Amino acid sequence: MDLTPVTPEFIDRLRAALPAAALRETAPHYLEEPRGRWAGQAGIVVAPDSVEQVATVIRESLAARVAVVPYGGGTGLVGGQICAEGPAPVVLSLERMTEVRAVYPDENLMIVEAGAILQDVHDAAEAVNRLYPLSIASKGSARIGGLLSTNAGGVNVLRYGNARELCLGLEAVLPDGRIWHGLKRLRKDNTGYDLRDLLIGAEGTLGVITAATLRLVPRPAGEGTALMAVDSPAAALKLLAMARDHMGEGVSAFELMHRMGLDFLSEALPDLRQPFDIPPEWFVLIDVGLARGLDPAEALETLFAEAFEAGLVRDGMIAQNEAQRHAFWEVREQIPEANRRIGSISSHDISVPLGAIPDFIEKGARILAGLGTFRINCFGHLGDGNLHYNVFPAKGRSRDDHVKDHDAIKRAVHDLVDRMGGSVSAEHGIGRLKVDDLERYGDPVKLSAMRAIKSALDPMGVMNPGAVLRRSGS
Amino acid sequence: MDLTPVTPEFIDRLRAALPAAALRETAPHYLEEPRGRWAGQAGIVVAPDSVEQVATVIRESLAARVAVVPYGGGTGLVGGQICAEGPAPVVLSLERMTEVRAVYPDENLMIVEAGAILQDVHDAAEAVNRLYPLSIASKGSARIGGLLSTNAGGVNVLRYGNARELCLGLEAVLPDGRIWHGLKRLRKDNTGYDLRDLLIGAEGTLGVITAATLRLVPRPAGEGTALMAVDSPAAALKLLAMARDHMGEGVSAFELMHRMGLDFLSEALPDLRQPFDIPPEWFVLIDVGLARGLDPAEALETLFAEAFEAGLVRDGMIAQNEAQRHAFWEVREQIPEANRRIGSISSHDISVPLGAIPDFIEKGARILAGLGTFRINCFGHLGDGNLHYNVFPAKGRSRDDHVKDHDAIKRAVHDLVDRMGGSVSAEHGIGRLKVDDLERYGDPVKLSAMRAIKSALDPMGVMNPGAVLRRSGS
DSSP, rough: OOOOOOOOOHHHHHHHHHHGEEEOOOOOOGGGGTTOOOOOOEEEOOSSSSHHHHHHHHHHHHHTOOEEEEEEEESSSSSSSSSSSSSSEEEEOOOOOEEEEEEGGGGTTEEEEETTTTTHHHHHHHHHTTTTOOOOOTTTTHHHHHHTTTTTOTHHHHHOOOTTGEEEOOOOOOOOSSSSEEEOSSSOOOOOOOOOHHHSSTSSSOOOEEEEEEEOEEEOOOEEEEEEESSHHHHHHHHHHHHHHHGGEEEEEEEEEEEHHHHHHHHTTTSOOOOSSSSEEEEEEEEEEETTTHHHHHHHHHHHOOOOOOOOSEEEEEEHHHHHHHHHHHHHHHHHHHHHHHOSSEEEEOOOOOOGGHHHHHHHHHHHHTTTOOOEEEEEEGGGGGEEEEEEOTOOGGGGGGGGHHHHHHHHHHHHHOOOOOOTTHHHHSSTHHHHHHHHHSSSHHHHHHHHHHHHOOTOOOOOHHHHHHHHTT | OOOOOOOOHHHHHHHSOOGGGEEOOOOGGGOOOTTOOOOOOOEEOOSSSSSSHHHHHHHHHHHHHHHHHEEEESSOOOSSSSSOOSSOOOEEOOOOOOOOOOEEEGEEEEETTTBHHHHHHHHHHHTTTTTTOOOOOOTTTOOOHHHHTTTTOOOTHHHHOTTGGGGGEEEETTTOEEEEEEOOOOOOOSSSSOOOHTTTTTTTTSSSSEEEEOOEEEEOOOEEEEEEEESHHHHHHHHHHHHHHGGGGGEEEEEEEEHHHHHHHHHHHHOOOOSSSSOOOOEEHHHHHHHTTTTTTHHHHHHHHHHHHHEEEEEEEOOSSSHHHHHHHHHHHHHHHHHHHHSSSEEEEEOOOOGGGGHHHHHHHHHHHTTEEEEEEEEEEEEEEEEEEEEEOTTTTTTTGGGHHHHHHHHOOOOOOOHHBSSSSSSSTTTTTTHHHHHHOOOOOHHHHHHHHHHOOOOOOOBBBSSSSOOOTT
C-alpha cells in the first residue's frame, strides 16, 4: 500500500479539524536525534492536547494515507522518532499532553499523559512520598509516551523492572483511529490478550500511547550507596549475589564500570573528582534502599567486610551522606558524557545471560584486538546483564580515522552477543538503526508473527513506517 | 472457515507422524473440569514429548482444519481446557513434557517444559535455595504451560507479580505450526513486539507454550506470618499501607477474610482448629519475608503494636514457629474447600481499584440484599485488589433452591465491578465461561484488536476455538 506525502490539501483538512494551537512550526529539533545520524522530514508537525485530537490526526492521516511519526522527548538513540525516508509524514508530538491526571498514593499508582516529562513524574510521585522508579540519563526531557513505547530501562530495572513492568494500563489511539480506553487501576486483570504490553515496546508502529497508569512504589526508609573495587567481572557477579543474599530486593542498582571509564572522565571531564586514589581495574556502584530497622551504610559495611574476607573486593567506600551518594552517582552518570566527548567508533547496547558476562567481556576484547587497536569502555547495568559496550579509537586518534571500521566492529560484537544467547538491543529498542540487526539476529518465526500483527492492526502501514519493521516493498 | 472433526484418516496420519506413546486413551479427566459445568469432547488425545512433536500435531491439524485444545493440569476454572461444542478436536496434553531443562541459581532463573507441575518447579527452585514465587491452591496438579497461558495469580502477586511478570522467555508453537525459539535468559531485551506477553494469557488461542524461562528470586532470610483482626476492609487497607511502610517489598502476602469464612470452616470442616476465640468481623493474614538483620516475628510485633495504637487492629496473633505459620495459612487455604462443600450460587473472581474495595463490599452487600437472602463469603488477595466474592444460600437452604437466582446475582456483581473500573476476571481468565462477560464489559476497541490479532496469527481458527473469543459465525 503506497503512502502519500503531506499535501497542502491535507494540511487544510487538519487545520479544519484541529484547534489552531495544535498546528506547530516545523522546528529543527523535531527532525534531529541525539547522535546526529539522520535528518528527519515532516510535512507538518501537530501537537494535539487531547486523545480525541490525536484520534482525529490518525483518522485524517489514514484517510489520506499519510504516515504518522509519534514524537515524545526526542531522546531516543535508535531513530524511532525520525523519518528520513519515504513520503513526508505528519510528526505527532505529545508535548501538549503533559497532565498528571490523578495520583493515588494509597494505591501506589498515578495516571499521566504521554507527554509528561520523566522528571516531572518523579516529582509528582515524590510529592506524595512515593517513587516512580524508572530512571535514565535523559530524565529531564524524555516523555512517558516515548519511554513506554521503547520499554525504557535504566539503572533501577534490577529492583523495579523496566517501563513495561511499571505500567498497569494505557489509553491509546490504534492505527484505525479508534481510542482504546485501558487506563485501569488494577493489579490483576485477566480479560483477554495483553494489548498493553503489545503497544509497550512497539515504538509507535501499532498506535499512539496517549496516557498511562504508572505503578509507584513506597520510598525505601533509608538509602545508601557504595563504590567497591573488584578484580574482575566474575568477582562483581559474586558480589552481586552476596549483596542480594544480604539485602534481598533491597539492592536497587548494581552498576559495573571499568578503569577506562575513569580514564575517560579524567581525559574529557578533568574537573570531576576521581573517587579512587589508585584506579581499580573494575569497580561497581551499589545502591540500596532498605526497610525500617536497617541502616543502609551499616548494611553496606557488613557486605564490604564479608566480601573483603571472601577476596571479592579490595577497596571500597561507602557514602556517609547525601552529598557523597550524589558524588558516587556522578561518576556513573558522567561516563556517557565523557564517551560522547571522546567519540565512539561504535556503541552497543547489549545484554547477555548474567553468567556469560565475564566470558563475553574476555572474548569481546580478544575479537576486537584482532580488528585493530581500540579502547573499550564497557560499563552498565550488571544486575540486568545489560552492558553498554562502546569502542573508541586509541588515544591521540579520532573516530574519523575509523569510519571504515565501524561496520566490522559492530558486526563482530553483535555476532558474539548472538552466539551467547544475548540481545543486540537490551534497552534502546530497534527504531530505524537496528532494523537490519533485528532481521539478522531475530527469531524468524517471531518476525513473521510481528509482521502479521502489524498488517492486522495497521493494514495501510501509516504508523511510524520503517521503524522496527522494514517498510513493505523497501 | 469451517473446522472439521477428527476422522479415522486424521488419526492415521497422526499415528504415522508421532511415536506410539504420544497417542493416548481418551480418559475421562481430559473431558471434565473442576466445577463440572461442561462435558468436553475429544476426537483424540495426544501427548507429544517434544516441541517438534507438538509442531507436527499443529501442522497436521491445520492441514485437516481440525481444532486443537491444549491441555495442562486441567485445573482451570473457566473452561479454557474443555471444548464442548463444534467438531471434535484434538486434545493436546503437555503431560509428557515435564522436564526441568536447566536451573541457573546465579542468574535466578530456570528453564522448564510446559508440562512441569508447579509443585515440582517449587521443589527444583528450593533445591538450589531459590524461590519460584507463583503459588496457587492447585499447585500439586497445575502445569506451567497452563499457568502461563492463563497468567495465573495467587497469593504472592503483591510482592512478586503474576505468572507474566515471572516469565522471561518462551518456546512455543504458533498456529501455523512453526516453532518460536524465545527461551532467552535475559532481563532486558527490546528487540521487537512483545510476543511473549501476547501468548501469556492467550489461553492457548494463539499457540501452544512448550517451555518457559522462569524468573526465580532469592529466598528471604526469614519469614513470618500473622493473623490480625480488623474492624473493616478500610482498616485492612490502612494496615496494608502501614505494613508496606514498615517492611517495603518484605510484605509477601496480605489476604483479607470475613467472619463468614470462619463460619463456613466450622460448618464444613469442623476439625480445623479456629484461630480466634471470638471470631472477628474481618481479619487479615499477613506473610512477610525479610532480609538479614530483621526478625520477622519482631517486625510483625512492632507492626501490630503501632496498628493497635492507631486503632486499626483489635486482636492478633503472630506465628512463633513453622507449625503455627502453617496453621494460619491452613485457615486461608481451606476456605475454598469449605465453600465448595457448602456450594455457592455464584462465584466471582473480581478486582477493583484498591481504594474502591470498602465501597465495593458495602454496595455489593446492599445490592444482593435486594435480590434475596444470601450469605456472602468475600475473601482474597487484598494487596492486589482481587476478591473472591462468592454468594451462598442461607443456612439450611441449598444452591439447588437458587438456580434461578444465579444469573441475576452474577449480573449485579459484575455490573457493580464494571461501574467501579474493575475486572470481571482478575486471575482466572476468560476461558469459555466468561466470553459473554468479555463482550459485555470489555473495551470494544481492544476486543476488535484482539479479533484482528487472532485472525492474523490463526486465520483458520484451529487453536482452542471458542475460548476467549467467540467462534466466528457462532
